Amino acid sequence: MTIINNQIILAERPNGMPDQNTFRFVQQDVGELKEDQVLVRTLFVSVDPYMRGRMQDAESYVEPYKVNEVIEGGAIGEVIDSRSGRFQQGDVVIGMFGWQEYYVATDKELRKIDPSLAPISTHLGILGMTGLTAYFGLLDIGQPKEGETVVISGAAGAVGSVVGQIAKIKGAHVVGIAGSNEKVQYLKEDLKFDEAINYRSTDNMEAALKATCPNGIDVYFDNVGGEISDAVFTQLNRYARIPVCGAISAYNLEKLDLGPRVQTMLIKKSALMQGFTVGNYADRFNEGAVQLGQWLQEGKLKYRETIKEGFENIPNAFLDLFKGNNVGKLLVKVADHQYRK
Template sequence: MTDAVQIVLAKRPAGDVTADCFREEKVSLPTPADGEVLVRSRFLSLDPYMRPRMTELRSYTPPFELDKPLTGGSVGEVAESKNPRFAKGDTVMGMLNWASHTLHDGKGLRKIDPAAAPLSAHLGVLGMPSFTAWYGVRHICKPKAGETVFVSAATGAVGQVAGQLAKLAGARVVGCAGGEDKCAWAVREAGYDACFNHKTEHDVGAVLDKLCPQGIDADFENVGGKIFHAVFERLNNFGRVAFCGAISEYQDQTPMAGPPKMFTIVQRRLTLQGFIVSDHVALMGEFVSEIGGLVKEGKLKSRETVVDGLARAPQAFMGLLKGENFGKLVVQV
């Protein structure tokens, strides 16, 4: 038996996520059965997509179960193994519980080289958020030299990579973020041509007209809501939208209506595509080759916020939904 600490979903949120939606529990995990591994968590990824999973609404992933541990992308170390694919001491990544230890059937786990990069990087610039950015930019936005690309949540885990990839393609890149320090980093380090603070710029349309005088050719959308509405009105003919997320709407109890005059999609021959990166795992090798090379060459910068301790995961997650993190948010378990 192994003593473990885990965080379970205590109740489903109505509107904003609150601390009483979570409960910390101490449990004893049995010795792994044949085919199972016991994994000790090292880093847990906190991501916006987890918010819809806290409800019972139909979505692309099953909802979290009440009184069961929440799960998330994680890096951990095999503590015990009865699975021939893994040995004690292997470093692995995959979906693990919000817990100190997870008893796992091995499906979806893969070994990684702990010497290749900092462990947390496998959850950020070398992991799912970066893969999401890469797919959305390369396969949907398809920026060309001289075009204007807009990225909302420009310094988030996904946005920071999306903006840099668009810039490397030769586009003018404009973004928004929730703080002056974030916007300064976007321009200074990530190479954005401009970035505005959406918490202080209340007339989004006016600031977009100023920063994107030629209109917007491609939008990498992470925020949704009023920001997306303003972007939508300024899309050029044959504009492309990679709709990755809508974090500003996840806690709304009443769904927000879409942009007015949807016939604009026809008039301007727009492409609006929602996407889930797990549909494109066949492209993982191509992604790793390209992004790994850019990171190694110093052409791709990244920021992360590391929270120390599993007990702080709920508070960190609530902060994520309010934009309090800077870059990729991970918990060092």
């Protein structure tokens, strides 16, 4: 039987905001499996802001995507054929197979997940890279102490919403910055943040931060960069820690991202800024995943997913990331689980 594999490739590197021309849909036959190979059918794909960086031909912590190759990224699938002793038909697996309907994997590229513990999509979100990013960035770099104030930008996003909840677990005063009243309500009412600021309806971010952070800011988990972060930097306490996770405001800029230089502020406050990516903590993933799973089961962590439907909608879902419309983790559901046991 010949299976046609729909794939999305990088058609051209975007200059500024990506658009439909950035991507192209192509088809390819899925070949025969070799020894130790597994055929996976994609169920969910993850779309993440960091993927924008990989579309540039610039050195970074991960290889840039190649033009005319499939967009790589986290995905969950089910095994529909296997020549590996480690996997059998119906297994749910996670890997980096990206934006395609089928993937021929060597068995070492896949990790089996247990669908009985939590919805399988959570392994791309709160129990996966997203949750681990929040966990290690906040706890390893931010190191919030009980009673300290933690501010999070992009707070209603996939990572930010987990950061704030972990900070609450650690006893901090937690303030989220987000871009709509609906998100502010979500942060305060559902996720129990102490305060939340809608930066789009706030004229004076410094005043809003002063009002919501009366004791100053000890930890700033930065997902956005830009002017929001500039404002936060004016309210830091001595020995503040700034895990720098993302700079979504800068990813699609066509010009240099200019702002106030931070050196004088860092000296005055003896503050620390540290960029990181979750891959830095690969040797501690198990620790993080166990703790996140435990908090989830105890009801201490909530999450929301925005799940778009349909393989053809993956590029639009990705572009939505930069419009600030989604709450929580953004996923695309590509197919239903066929061989559910």
